Amino acid sequence: MTLWVFLRLWSLLWHLGLPVVLLYLVWRGRKDALYGRHLAERFGRYRQRLPGSVWVHAVSLGEMRSAVPLIRALLDRGETVVTTHFTPAGRREAERAFPAEIAAGRMAAVWVPFETSWAYAGFFRAFRPRAGLVMEIEIWPRMIFAARKSAVPLFMCNAQYPTKSMIRDARFTLRHKLMQNYAGAFVKSDLQARRFASVGVPNIAVTGELRFDQPVPAHLLGAAERVRPLLAEGRPVVTFASAVEGEDELYLDAIIAALGHPSRPFVVYVPRKPERFDDVARLVARRGLAAIRRSESLDATLAPKTPAFPLWEGGALSGSGPDLLLGDSLGEMYFYIALADRVVTGGGFTPYGAHNIIEPLALKRPVIVGPEIHTIEYPAVEAIAAGVCLRVETPEALSEALTGWPGPPPEAIESFFAAHAGATARTLAALDRALTRR
Template identity: 65%
Template sequence: MRLWLFLRFWSLLWHIGLPVVLAYLWKRGRKDPLYARHIGERFGRYPAGLPGSVWIHAVSLGELRSAVPLIRGLLDRGETVVTTHFTPAGRREAERVFAEEIAAGRLMPVWVPVETSWAYKRFFKTFRPRLGLVMEIEIWPRMIFAARAAGVPLYMCNAQYPTDSMVRDARFGIRPALMRGFSGAFVKSELQARRFASVGVRNIAVTGELRFDQPIPAAQLAAAAAVRPTLGPRRVIAFASVTEPEEALFLAAARELLSRRTPPIIVFIPRAPERFGAVAQAMTEKGVLFARRSQRLDGRLAPLSQAPMDVLLGDSLGEMYFYLALADRVVVGGGFQPKGSHNIIEPLALRKPVLVGPHVQTIEYPAVEAIAAGVCQQTSADRLVQHVLTWPDPSPETIAAFMAAHSGATARTLAAIAPLLRP
């Protein structure tokens, strides 16, 4: 009865709030026009479909990137794929990475429908997916129960159940009931399997973390190798995926590092593209000698200038591996505010030592294991500069061994999916 009442309230809330959703998309569309395009898809109206596809819901950029190896594996096995997204960053990445497959009619990226039963009914009527995979732990009630009504098996994929979520759910208890609506879960670790099982989720398989299998773009590594000598002998510290609440902290840390007798070069990469201009303005006001990537380098990442600079502002999308490859060590943002840290696997894949903030519940796996292995250092705002300067570098061999021990999630996930795709 409690779940039934919640679903009725949830549906009422979404129907009443649809004008607010449209206003939100219009407002965001003023900064990023893609938000305001293909609006019909938000309501389940699609110009075409790919019936019989595997459906992968990757809400934004990080989720899509984690899904790339899995999607490649499905395509290699002859499957067609439809990906759903909420943000332009996720959709653009799908369009960029899978441009050939989209042109060949083997993959279609679209907007995820709004949380109403009728919008999802149209989605399932158009695409008739054989299987649905929700990346990470996106819990959308109407998505879950509309999939059940349509007879589509829906699984959590690359899933984890963070500690803070479990604490909240123990108080309110509605999310475990929703998670039991999934057909099952492909989870990151044995610990995560036990957590999902403890709230009644069935059909759990431990498949690992898909991000360990992400392809590394060779062109970006080659470009970084060419650019790095132009930066001189100074060490390079990357501040990656800096969120808006952390910008002041990281700017202060950058200025303190630059005041040292042998200052490093800082690569400063804001998390959200709409923050590029604001961060540039803040650096200008604080007298930081910086250059924007869009002005310092051309479209192929070749230098346009070799003028002196202390900070390279990463004002581009899809070039994270280039920025990380320039660095000697990397501080990953997100974890210095309560929402939690962003992905540490990309720098580790390049054998770069990583520092994170105190809030790592969003990347509990593999952050706990990486910290224990000595390839990641957890720090705090007041000790950030100290640890950047003094934490001993783990050897590349140590980082390589850690990566090897945790790879292979794509093959395990494909093996778990295979029985579900049989006719």
């Protein structure tokens, strides 16, 4: 199939499917009302006007968090920025991280338009960006070609090309043709540069991983220092960060086994999506685990609700207190990680792959991941080789690692982290060089 034919079929599919997409947004809006708000933006109708801005597309929460240090650097040097998102989690993170800049009109956080040429035309009329940065590897045909038509150089940013994606795309090379129409790619490692070059992507620069430059909220670390003795005095703590659907039973089996160990670790369990919080709470209760929820036991400042929650007695938990804290909140991952002695990053026991290991490493916590690391090949491969991350292949190995893996010394993690920082400055320099060449 030629690219021309594909684009016509893609457009037809989107126009015919728009009612289905709208129904999907209404359905998702039953759990998160933000899905149904600002719908005009998805059709390319925007109230804001930010001509000459730098456009950052961060589809959801993870991509937006990785973009935060880069956006901060762009704003600090006088740029205006527009971010586009598909999910409420991504949009909320942009609004949470940059409220003053949004209020001052220096930044806008909006929905990405639907995959139609006319919706993108409305977006480019409103913002007329001087460049676009697509976080990670998002391949949206109309986005790519609408940017080209509007003479907006569009770059993949913080990009990696996972092994599984390469294998799949080798059979159907259409994605290669689409990627070749980007203006360039700012990639995470030399390996990723070779991969993108092998499929014809132009103007590649190795800039590193932006998540190594993420700011760490000091107030969350302080709250963890105060709360940990109340939760788990004298006990090791294991945090399960970003546990995804399909892993819960496996993780709970490992947790129950670990609770039989003499050390009896306290567990912090953080589901990946807010819509899973109640379901996971019910599942934890069915497994007979003594648990409390962050939303019920801690107030907005992460201080204990001493009179409100019966398990708190005089500022400390009773002797028969719980073994698990369910992290049912958003934007507090560093708090949950700071409580821990070691962290299990979710996703690695599903085909979709493991999530970010950099946040734990930033706090000098050793990390455990499941077998599927294709989504985080960089820096997981390097972290495993350095001994700061442990890859476990089976649920049994995970159970053993929760109480049996000694982990590396903090200075080893600190050294690894320092060696991989600095991606923000390298990305800005690469962007400036690319725009100068045009």
